[in-house]
Amino acid sequence: MKLIVTVFSAVALLGFAKFSEGSKLFKSIKDLPLIKPAPNFSETAVMPAGEGKIAGKVFVNKSSGTKARSTKGLYGKSASKVVKNSGSDRQAVVFIEKVGGQFPVPQSRPVMRQKNITIVPHVLPVLIGSTVDFPNEDEIYHNIFSLSSVKSFDLGRYAKGKSKSVTFNKFGEVKVFCDIHSSMSGYIIVLQNPYFATTGTDGSYTITGVPSGNYKVGAWHENGGTQWQTIAVESGQTVTADFSF
Amino acid sequence: MKRTQFLMLALILIIPSAFSQEEETMGSGQDNSVGIGGVVDLSYSEGDKPGINTNTLGDNNFNKVRALTNFQFQHRDKLRADVEVLYDDASQDKIRLQGAFVTIFNLPDEKINLMIGKIPNLFGNFSKREFSDVNPLIGQPLMRHYRTTLDWERTWDNREQLILKKRRAEFKGQLPLNVLRGATPTVYDARWDFGVELFGNFSIFDYQIGVTDGSISNPDAGAENDGKQFLGRIGINPVTGLNIGFSGAMNPYLSKPKTLEDKQRLLEAGKGAGEYKQQAFGADLEMSYKYFIVFGEFVYSKWDAEVTEGELSNRSFYIDAKYKIHPRFYIAARYDRMDFSKIENPAGGRKETWDYNVQRAEGGFGFRITTDATLKIVEQVTKFEKGSGIKMIQLTAVQLSVPF
Numbered sequence: 001m002k003l004i005v006t007v008f009s010a011v012a013l014l015g016f017a018k019f020s021e022g023s024k025l026f027k028s029i030k031d032l033p034l035i036k037p038a039p040n041f042s043e044t045a046v047m048p049a050g051e052g053k054i055a056g057k058v059f060v061n062k063s064s065g066t067k068a069r070s071t072k073g074l075y076g077k078s079a080s081k082v083v084k085n086s087g088s089d090r091q092a093v094v095f096i097e098k099v100g101g102q103f104p105v106p107q108s109r110p111v112m113r114q115k116n117i118t119i120v121p122h123v124l125p126v127l128i129g130s131t132v133d134f135p136n137e138d139e140i141y142h143n144i145f146s147l148s149s150v151k152s153f154d155l156g157r158y159a160k161g162k163s164k165s166v167t168f169n170k171f172g173e174v175k176v177f178c179d180i181h182s183s184m185s186g187y188i189i190v191l192q193n194p195y196f197a198t199t200g201t202d203g204s205y206t207i208t209g210v211p212s213g214n215y216k217v218g219a220w221h222e223n224g225g226t227q228w229q230t231i232a233v234e235s236g237q238t239v240t241a242d243f244s245f
Numbered sequence: 246m247k248r249t250q251f252l253m254l255a256l257i258l259i260i261p262s263a264f265s266q267e268e269e270t271m272g273s274g275q276d277n278s279v280g281i282g283g284v285v286d287l288s289y290s291e292g293d294k295p296g297i298n299t300n301t302l303g304d305n306n307f308n309k310v311r312a313l314t315n316f317q318f319q320h321r322d323k324l325r326a327d328v329e330v331l332y333d334d335a336s337q338d339k340i341r342l343q344g345a346f347v348t349i350f351n352l353p354d355e356k357i358n359l360m361i362g363k364i365p366n367l368f369g370n371f372s373k374r375e376f377s378d379v380n381p382l383i384g385q386p387l388m389r390h391y392r393t394t395l396d397w398e399r400t401w402d403n404r405e406q407l408i409l410k411k412r413r414a415e416f417k418g419q420l421p422l423n424v425l426r427g428a429t430p431t432v433y434d435a436r437w438d439f440g441v442e443l444f445g446n447f448s449i450f451d452y453q454i455g456v457t458d459g460s461i462s463n464p465d466a467g468a469e470n471d472g473k474q475f476l477g478r479i480g481i482n483p484v485t486g487l488n489i490g491f492s493g494a495m496n497p498y499l500s501k502p503k504t505l506e507d508k509q510r511l512l513e514a515g516k517g518a519g520e521y522k523q524q525a526f527g528a529d530l531e532m533s534y535k536y537f538i539v540f541g542e543f544v545y546s547k548w549d550a551e552v553t554e555g556e557l558s559n560r561s562f563y564i565d566a567k568y569k570i571h572p573r574f575y576i577a578a579r580y581d582r583m584d585f586s587k588i589e590n591p592a593g594g595r596k597e598t599w600d601y602n603v604q605r606a607e608g609g610f611g612f613r614i615t616t617d618a619t620l621k622i623v624e625q626v627t628k629f630e631k632g633s634g635i636k637m638i639q640l641t642a643v644q645l646s647v648p649f
Contacts, residue, residue: 152573
């Protein structure tokens, strides 16, 4: 019994140590101060004069495939989804690392659905302080959870038509799974400011209303981590920043 | 290997190859996918007695190293081929082919799907939880592995012999003999069977019907006695999170004697091995809500045997529950028992159970080290009916289960 307790304690400590490392992808912005959201945010109201655009394309190598939860994958009585190389797997998020000012959370909440045994959208960028709704739109139970150091939660099982929500108050990447269906996975990317965009199916993106200035722009992809570029945004101009994973 | 089994394995190899050729012609890699997955279990236990959790192949969920590997080929959402290999460091063969089957989906829709090959057992609801990454505890329910005194190589022409076999252990002050030697379990989950299965769902019902070679207690029997097993399960889902199922199975369970001399010695005159059948009826329950999951099963099984008075049967049930108290922690427990029918003891003239009744409780908790890897710690207590050489076995174990 003593041996078992010792083994358990050692493994548990290792486990906690691993998770206290934090998200590698966002180390550069992880330590930014938490910004308290202000009520009644209106995007146009806070946009300063002298805005520009950032646009471009994110190229994702086709060999990058979604890594769902590891699973025995055995004895599945339903056809497991062929997730490799689907469009959503190539979805990237482009964002500005740090922009000065306060950025209140939008009134409309971001939504991550459980639909057709898939997490939709697969990648959801949100502003820090946002509360994300997780409605179940399937006839069956799902159990959404995450063990990410940014936010650890377990929503339990709930039926179709019901929803639960989680508020994200730390920057970084939150990997989301279903405890019942191992093929289901998704990402919530918690960002410091509202200047971000998700790429379209062709990889293109546009971030509008960016205040003039010099910025570090990051592109995140689930298999490639984060790539950075330094750019200068000028009033009325569009800056191009392409990325390749 | 019988011709039908050979044909099934050939099909498993040929069908995916045909679809692979189609992929090359189309020049697209998006229709087909191949994958490898599995789960590795590392366990350490104290207090285990030989055989208490072991099946006739030497498998044991508490064995130190086990690895289950699955090779999978999938063509769209239409077809999938699975080959599953099990490594167990203390089993007879170390490595064996656990399963190899092709599943054809949507014929034409989700109401009808087909599975063919060396397929998992469809009786009841535990098969889908037999792997360590979905079993909240470490052990298996008694009905799924525990070996009774009944021998699958002979029928018991003398009930005194059957009871003597039960008694022998108590004279030696050891475990019941059947635990130490190969004998018939009630439902044998570890040994997958050759056969065909149709499954699907419609409205609030789901169903599985199949024809396999062996019986649920001796999946190998069919290969030798030409018996065919008919089995099925129907499930009802009245509300989300609740499934109630009923299963039935019937098939010869005795392996065919190898020689004429064996036949004369082991079977009743004029009878073949195929005439001794196992009949089983099961009911199962799955219920979940929020952080709470409950599973339960009941099985009544009867074996044809030459017992002059009374029937050779047993009743077994278990109920297990898991509750998540934190995204990383859960607690779980299972209560389990198996009761045997009574037959007349010629020596004493009174009736007694043909094997010792058994009860088991297993409880513990799991810690999720990563999204996939789980560390479990359990305590298992098995109690035998009064008269058995050993009354109680207590086992403490820790297991690290790592899917890949």
